[in-house]
Structure formats: C-alpha cells, structure tokens
Amino acid sequence: MPPALVGWDLENRGSKPPWGDKIAPHIASLANYFVSSNGREVFEVLENALAASAEQQQDAVVH
Known part of the structure; x- marks a missing residue:
C-alpha cells in the first residue's frame, strides 16, 4: 500500500x-519505509523473528 x-x-x-x-x-x-539499523526491511525482520520464535518455541517480543 x-x-x-x-x-x-x-x-x-x-x-x-x-x-x-x-x-x-x-x-x-510501508514495507520499505521501515528499515532496521542493519538495512533490512521490516517484514524481513518480522519474518525472521517469527521463524526463530517458532523454532525455539518461545514467544516473539516486539519493541
């Protein structure tokens, strides 16, 4: 959008x-508006965080 x-x-x-x-x-x-400090777009960061959360069976925490 x-x-x-x-x-x-x-x-x-x-x-x-x-x-x-x-x-x-x-x-x-907005996907490429929000970029992390290491240059990754927000949805890439969220996707990786949620995959790691599922793999480790831990809750993902977003700050």
Missing part, C-alpha cells in the same frame, strides 16, 4: 502523519 493511502488516525481518516507528504521517492510502500 502506498504511504499516501495509509490512515494515520482512525477518528480523522483525512489526517496525515507528522511528516506530511514529505516521503523520499524510493519509498514505494
């Missing part, structure tokens, strides 16, 4: 995030 179509406030669906429409041109979706 393009960042411009993401709802920021459930009560005010027309509201924009604090940064407004100032999004770098290389960001095509």
Whole structure:
C-alpha cells in the first residue's frame, strides 16, 4: 500500500502523519519505509523473528 493511502488516525481518516507528504521517492510502500539499523526491511525482520520464535518455541517480543 502506498504511504499516501495509509490512515494515520482512525477518528480523522483525512489526517496525515507528522511528516506530511514529505516521503523520499524510493519509498514505494510501508514495507520499505521501515528499515532496521542493519538495512533490512521490516517484514524481513518480522519474518525472521517469527521463524526463530517458532523454532525455539518461545514467544516473539516486539519493541
């Protein structure tokens, strides 16, 4: 989903995030907007964390 179509406030669906429409041109979706400190996209990080959680039979904790 393009960042411009993401709802920021459930009560005010027309509201924009604090940064407004100032999004770098290389960001095509929220998947590549959120990048970890080592350069991996958010869904890659979550997928790896959940796979490790299942393998170790431990709860995954997201901070």
